Amino acid sequence: MSSAITxxxxxxxxxxxxxxxxxxxxxxxxxFDVAPSEVVCVIGASGSGKSTLFRCVNLLxxxxxxxxxxxxxxxxxxxxxxxxxRARIGTVFQHFNLFPHLSVLDNVMLAPRHVRKMTxxxxxxxxxxxxxxxxxxxxxxxRPANLSGGQQQRVAIARALAMRPEVMLxxxxxxxxxxxxxxxxxxxxxDLALAGMTMLVVTHEMGxxxxxxxxxxxxxxxxVAEEGPARHVLEFPKSPRLRExxxxxx
Amino acid sequence: xxxxxxxKPADRDRFGAAQLPAWRNCRGLLREPGRTVLPxxxxxxxxxxxxxxxxAAVDDFLHTFFDWRQIGNALPSLLTEGMRNTLLxxxxxxxxxxxxxxxxxxxLLSRYRFVRLPARAYxxxxxxxxxxxxxxxxGIGLPAAGLRLFGRAPLGYAVLAIGLIxxxxxxxxxxxxxxxxxxxxxxxxxxxxxxxxxxxxxVVVPQGVRNVLPALTGxxxxxxKESALVYLLGLAVGQRxxxxxxxxxxAASYNSSPLVAAGMCYLVITIPLTYLVNWMDxxxxxxxxxxxxxxxxxxxxxxxxxxxxxxxxxxxx
Numbered sequence: 001m002s003s004a005i006t007x008x009x010x011x012x013x014x015x016x017x018x019x020x021x022x023x024x025x026x027x028x029x030x031x032f033d034v035a036p037s038e039v040v041c042v043i044g045a046s047g048s049g050k051s052t053l054f055r056c057v058n059l060l061x062x063x064x065x066x067x068x069x070x071x072x073x074x075x076x077x078x079x080x081x082x083x084x085x086r087a088r089i090g091t092v093f094q095h096f097n098l099f100p101h102l103s104v105l106d107n108v109m110l111a112p113r114h115v116r117k118m119t120x121x122x123x124x125x126x127x128x129x130x131x132x133x134x135x136x137x138x139x140x141x142x143r144p145a146n147l148s149g150g151q152q153q154r155v156a157i158a159r160a161l162a163m164r165p166e167v168m169l170x171x172x173x174x175x176x177x178x179x180x181x182x183x184x185x186x187x188x189x190x191d192l193a194l195a196g197m198t199m200l201v202v203t204h205e206m207g208x209x210x211x212x213x214x215x216x217x218x219x220x221x222x223x224v225a226e227e228g229p230a231r232h233v234l235e236f237p238k239s240p241r242l243r244e245x246x247x248x249x250x
Numbered sequence: 251x252x253x254x255x256x257x258k259p260a261d262r263d264r265f266g267a268a269q270l271p272a273w274r275n276c277r278g279l280l281r282e283p284g285r286t287v288l289p290x291x292x293x294x295x296x297x298x299x300x301x302x303x304x305x306a307a308v309d310d311f312l313h314t315f316f317d318w319r320q321i322g323n324a325l326p327s328l329l330t331e332g333m334r335n336t337l338l339x340x341x342x343x344x345x346x347x348x349x350x351x352x353x354x355x356x357x358l359l360s361r362y363r364f365v366r367l368p369a370r371a372y373x374x375x376x377x378x379x380x381x382x383x384x385x386x387x388x389g390i391g392l393p394a395a396g397l398r399l400f401g402r403a404p405l406g407y408a409v410l411a412i413g414l415i416x417x418x419x420x421x422x423x424x425x426x427x428x429x430x431x432x433x434x435x436x437x438x439x440x441x442x443x444x445x446x447x448x449x450x451x452x453v454v455v456p457q458g459v460r461n462v463l464p465a466l467t468g469x470x471x472x473x474x475k476e477s478a479l480v481y482l483l484g485l486a487v488g489q490r491x492x493x494x495x496x497x498x499x500x501a502a503s504y505n506s507s508p509l510v511a512a513g514m515c516y517l518v519i520t521i522p523l524t525y526l527v528n529w530m531d532x533x534x535x536x537x538x539x540x541x542x543x544x545x546x547x548x549x550x551x552x553x554x555x556x557x558x559x560x561x562x563x564x565x566x567x
Contacts (some may be wrong), residue, residue, distance in 0.1 A: 040276060058441060060437050060440060060441060083440075083443050083444065083445050084443065086440065086441055086442070087442070087443025088441045088443075089441075091438075091442070093434060093438060093441075095434055095440035097432075097435060097437065098438075099435065099438070099439075099457075100457065101454050101456050101457050101534075110442070110444075110452060110453075111442035111443060111444060114444060114452060115442060115443040115444055115448075142396055159442070160441075160442070163442060163443065180364040209415070218321035
């Protein structure tokens, strides 16, 4: 299934990705790779295309052109079973998107049961183990609406991890949180990175990017304007646009 | 006598001031066995010309609508045969409407025009026709055209006709409820690897249905009431529902009390139905109040950036 343009080592390989809404071209040829166990942060101003990039990488929004290869599967190939591929990609949204009609436990169990076709008991075991790992056991029988934003986002991470994904995608996972709740979520993500998870994180958290990311990609105007090792890009920005952006954010 | 009643404030609070004495008069009337309705109408006219008292008018009114003997005569068949058939028609029509409405709602939400259009046309037609026209077309038209789906059983045609109408309304109710589910829910389901239909079934539709439970109650009540239209099709003894029984007796006695009795039977069905669904609604929401659920995002952009800036310091510490 791997295609010729794929870097054999990369877990995520994006090539010349394009996305237009009507006449507006939001992504204008984005290419990058994420190696196994690498943490890559995507930064950029609002409207730079980073959230669109996130939705295109797991095909929640079908790209207009280019290719996305994740774990050897070319998602942009029309013959590929996208559902099966997405089951191997963990996704965490800015607004958590937990299922409000289900308990925390059921949220985490749902995909293992219905996608992995586990029995109820097996799925519950997986879910409990995952919640335990993130210190959320005592919330198992609560409804999402009764949790703080930070707890909800950690449950969302647990829900994604219960599918044993090979890659995790995050879309501004702390942007919708009250400031005092951000730390707990970032700690979970840091632990995940230390455990060797391959992560692509769209973020505004420069501290997290500097500390945890191996590489930083700066998006501007629908293209990758600058990319490189995290510290290098954040401390010695080359392009004036990135310098301007960093001065606003930091 | 009357003044005494009225002057007692406690009684005035509980009953309409003039109602209670008249009620007593009405009971008095019942004790006169020879009295029939028609002569009474004449008596009323005389009274009006000679002694036009409010009490007499109230008497007539109460006799027409609350003749307890008439009500007593009607109740046995209303409560057995009538109640049974009304509930049967209504229950089956509601069931038909729910299943048909859900299917139509999924079609209405399709990405494809050629799937949406037939469903749209169906909903527009059956919501646009008066119920009495649909019931006549289905119940009289179909058998006349040789389509005797239910043989000579009018109840079957009534269920079909009312169910067809209910499906159209339910389709719109479900569609609006499902569309009110934040799009992030579908995205989250798909992102976990579930198919479109799996996500709809397990995530979106359950939330959508919860959104519209109160609206559905309204439709259930309409279905109960429309079951009365089966009288158009002519019913044999044993098939009669509430309205048919009451209307037969009204035609025979020229007194509306049987209709009042039937009306009370309808209320005995519809009012508890409302409270039952409200109770279910409350129970479903109990564990998770709807406020502040995920999917009601604060606006991104400047606010998000500001917040991010706020906690950079914390994260860098």
